[in-house]
Amino acid sequence: MATATPTLDYDRMEEVKKFDESKMGVKGLSDSGITSIPKIFIHAPDTLADLKPNSSHTSPSIPIIDLSNIYSNHHREQIISQVKEAATNWGFFQVINHGICQSVLDSTLKAIKSFHEQPHEVKSKYYTRKEGSGVMYASNNDLYRTKAACWHDSLQMWMAPVPLNTEEIPEICRKEVVMELLSEGLGLEAGKFKELTFSDSRCMVGHCYPYCPQPNLTVGITAHTDPGVVTLLLQDEIGGLQVKHGDGWVEVKPVHGGLIINVGDFLQIVSNGEYKSVQHRVVANSCKKPRISVVEFFNLSRWRESGCYGPLPELISNEKPAMYRDFTMQECLDNFYSKGLDSKSLLDKIKIGN
């Protein structure tokens, strides 16, 4: 049986480099008609052992929050408490009736799909690993930092602080509605997150999970938590995203018109552990059509003058002492770039008592 352990006749790094330099991505591999996946994509047995989500119909699913009538005070209070409950217990929720028309959502997914479906000659021109600004298209952003590669390619676009064409940004992000609700859910003022610049740095990623001929040997994206403040996610109808809940994995079933929102590590820390940054993953796509998702990561753009961040002072009390120590931006970046998505998060490093 194939394993992810290096053998004498196999230089993994060499194979990884060859794949990267071919610039064909997993979409190119998939389109070439291969029936077995290259060894660099094969994950360790413990990752592959539990790829199935909990599937009984009594198993819970992430909360769906209806944002209609958000501007009526009565509804707003209800919505805030639903958001708080979801961010605290699940770290994930889906919003519907958010005011973004379906055609914008559809055309966003379609645009990303069209990009990934372009011929190799066109797409490969964009293939690069230079991060930080503008546009980056590559397979597995953490390709050189993980033990096994995943079955997806991504197009990454930095939207802010350096602005890109904002036409396609869902209205909800522009209005920062979710940031206000999350802020109020912690008992803070609606505008607090905005003041702290929690949504001023945005990076949009359009993932493509092409058909995988051996979905039992790899994953679409490895289990991880998102490092930033909040993530907004739009998925197409194919499915495959799973969220850790209790001991098991729960599938986030595609909801037409739904937008998925999840808490990142940074928000778990500043909320002093109130909101949870929860592990999630995507299984390899066994459907012949590529699965497309569009993700927008929100990060803060301005650090406190002290250069440190930690739980907000408003959220620390005798009853609820700080769960995390302060950390610097450098620590945050070092942690992110020194590892793949599959290793320890900043959360574990700075937890008090660790």
Ligand SMILES: O=C(O)CCC(=O)C(=O)O
């Ligand atoms: O494609 C998805 O559904 C999830 C992607 C994801 O978790 C990420 O990009 O951090």
Ligand SMILES: [Fe+2]
């Ligand atoms: Fe994620």
